[in-house]
Amino acid sequence: MNEQELREGLRSEMAGTTPPPPLSTKAALGAARRTHFRRRALWASLGSAAVVLAVTGFAAVATPDGRVYQPAGQGPLGSPDASGDTKEAWPTGPDGQPQEDRTARAGSKYEQGIHLLNQVVSIVPAGFTAPEDPPGQSDPTLRTQQAQFEDKVDGVDVWSYLSSVAVAKGKGTGRVIVEVHDAPNSLPAEPCDLAQTFWGMRGECRVETVGATPVGVVVRPGDDDRLDQWSAFRHPDGVVVFVAQSVRLDESRPALKDLPFSVPQLAALAVDERFHLK
Known part of the structure; x- marks a missing residue:
């Protein structure tokens, strides 16, 4: 087969092939x-x-005493360090390892929480008792405390401490709560503005004077009635103290007939040096 015959054969083969459809x-x-x-x-x-x-x-959880806390478990991821490893989010515990969540379960911060609990027990007024949970109870309800990491501000770990103590009289049981926030913190300075930040609750607030010191006291709660009254004071060094009271501990027990403290007494407790944790 010469070159001319090859070309004619190729043309004949191509003519017999169906062409593809035009591009649409x-x-x-x-x-x-x-x-x-x-x-x-x-x-x-x-x-x-x-x-x-x-x-x-990362959903938030509420404790039996009404406070909303961040969840246990892994914290928010930090930025990688020079080695490429992610930095730990929680403070270092006394064992040299990062805490597993916000709550201190040993060490100086934990002991500070125990100290606050003992100070709250010490203010229970005459005529009332402060019952204790049975020994070995894994989920205490009558006396509770927590030391919680809040934030890191200018390289400083900021903590809060919460203690709740049941107070009983006759057949009724209520409670007294003290919460302390380390400095520096972003809580407001004006007495009633400060009081209105407690647990996100609001209510009828008035300023009580303790000596020459103004203290914000919510004397009647709004729609949120977890607590009946609470006071708030910011020390000059920035430490904030809240003191709260309620005629009821929980729904399983009868309520007190009267609150443990008067409004002036509640205001005075907010400035009490026993709660000025440093």
Whole structure:
């Protein structure tokens, strides 16, 4: 077969083949849109999974004494250090290891919480008792305390301390709560503004004077009636003290007939040096 015969054979073969359809702009755009949609759907599903993890993994929890705390477990991720490892979010415990959550369970901060609890027991007025939980009870309700890491401000760990003590008289049981916040903190200085920040509750507030010191006291709560009255004071060094009282400890026990402290007494307790933790 010479060159001319080869060319004629190729032309004959090509003439017998069905040509492809002309390129359609509409079809091309449709294919591009379908590809784009699939990619968006993939990223959306991955994003939704991340949101679910964020919501279910970091939801806040409420304690039996009414305070809302951050969850136990892993904290928010920090930025990587020079080695590429992620820095720990929680403070270091007395064993030299990072805490597992916000709560101190040993060490100086934990002991500070125990100290505050003992000071709260010491202020229970005459005529009232401060019952204790049975020995070995794993979930105490009558006397509770917690030392909690709040934030790091200018390189300083800021903590809060909360103690709740049941107070009983006759058949009724109420409670007294003291919460102390380390300095520096972002809580307001004006007495009633400060009082209105406690547990996010609001109510009818008035300023009581202890000596020459103004103290904010909520004498009647608003819609949130977890507590009946509370006082608030910010020391000159920035330490904040809240003192609260309620005629009821929980729904399983009868309430007190009267609150343990008068409004002036509640205001005076907020400035009491026994609660000025340093």
